[in-house]
Amino acid sequence: MKPAGRGIRTPLLALLAGATLVSACGNDPKSRVSIPPDNASPQDVVSAYVEAINAHDSAAGRALSTSHFADxxxxxxxxxxxxxxxxxxxxxxAPIPNGNESPDGKRYHSAVYVPVKFTLKQREVVSMPDGDTTWGYVLVRAGADEPWRINDNGTG
Structure with missing residues (x-):
């Protein structure tokens, strides 16, 4: 005769181990982009945003943006x-001061334009060609102790 509960314990442990393995496989570490701390520089925010683009992590992109830009x-x-x-x-x-008004019509404590250069590869060429690209991001913050957030992008 088997001890009470022993026949249930082994399949339950196997089930839990299998569930752990499946859930670990579903967590692709490339799709998790770390949001920089609130005191991060505009350059660090832009780097994290581009990392989010490469990871197709729109949630991280939204967290690094103003709601205006994300929408x-x-x-x-x-x-x-x-x-x-x-x-x-x-x-x-290096960031370039950009006044304190932005395309969303709000006034911010500070705004900067962060120029970037990169090589772009897209699924479909729509508004800009693939290849070497000169681009930039406008970042804003509501106060001196607030985090920088992307509020626009483009050239110049």
């Missing part, structure tokens, strides 16, 4: 989180 991307045909295959050879340059 704009949602409706774009060439949304970078869906259309970009890869951004490589990223070079993030």
């Amino acid at each position: 704009q991307l949602d409706g774009m045909q060439d949304n970078p989180f869906k259309n970009v295959i890869e951004i490589s050879k990223l070079r993030v340059e």
Whole structure:
């Protein structure tokens, strides 16, 4: 005669081990982009944002953006989180002061334009060609102790 419960314990342990293995396989570490701390530089925020694009991690991209910018991307045909295959050879340059008004009509404590250069590869060429690209991001923050967030992108 088997001890009470022993016949149940072994299949239960096997089931739990299998569930752990399946859930570990479903957590692709490439799709998890770390959000920089609130005191991160504009360049660090841009680097994390590009990392999020490469990982197709739109949740991280949204966390690094103002709601205005994130909402704009949602409706774009060439949304970078869906259309970009890869951004490589990223070079993030020094921020340039950009006043305190932004495309969303709000006034911010500070705004900067962060120029970048990279090589772009997309699923579909829509608004910009593949290859070497000169681009940039406008970052804003509501106060001196607030985090920088992307509020626009483009050239110049």
